Amino acid sequence: MKKTLCTALTLVPLVGSLALVGCGTSExxxxxxxxxxxxxxxxTHGNKNQPVNVVESTDAHDEVTVNVSxxxxxxxxxxxxxxxxxxxLTLDTPCGGSVIGYCEANWSITVPDGVEVMVDGQRTAP
Incomplete structure (x- = not known):
């Protein structure tokens, strides 16, 4: 029984990783x-593991631009x-709730010069 359990525990990650073989990276x-x-x-950011970059722009008069890659x-x-x-500004993750797979995202917010930005309560310096 112990050997069967060990074999099963070894095969589960192997099968999961094989499911990803042949899957290309999508951007x-x-x-x-x-x-x-x-x-x-x-x-307010829905996923603390995805960085938010804040950029000030003299060209961004009266608008905020959000970009996610x-x-x-x-x-x-x-x-x-x-x-x-x-x-x-509320940001939600572009990564689904799938258990298998990989997803990363980077956020960029462009604001007019002089706008103070707080991300999840923390002041950011552009």
Whole structure:
């Protein structure tokens, strides 16, 4: 019984990794701009493991631009959900809830010069 259990525990990760063989890496990006005239932007982020980069721009007059780039393997990237309401920008992950596979994403937010940005309560320096 012990040998059967050990064999089964060895085969499960092997079968999972074989499922990914032949799966190529998929890259996807989305971008959207929102009208914004505030002096502070509060960002709520759905996945703390995905970095958020904040960039100030003299060209970004009265708007905030959100860009997400994702890379997946063994799963399909989802269209990220984001929204801006007053001074709060909500970002949701473009990575699905699949157990098998790999997904990473990088967020970039471009704001007008002088806008202070807080990501999950932490002040960021552009």
């Amino acid at each position: 996807h990006s989305e971008q959207e701009s929102f009208a914004f005239t505030g002096s502070e932007l509060w960002v 994702s890379r997946t393997m063994g799963q399909k990237p989802e269209t990220p959900a984001w929204s801006l309401s007053d001074d709060e």
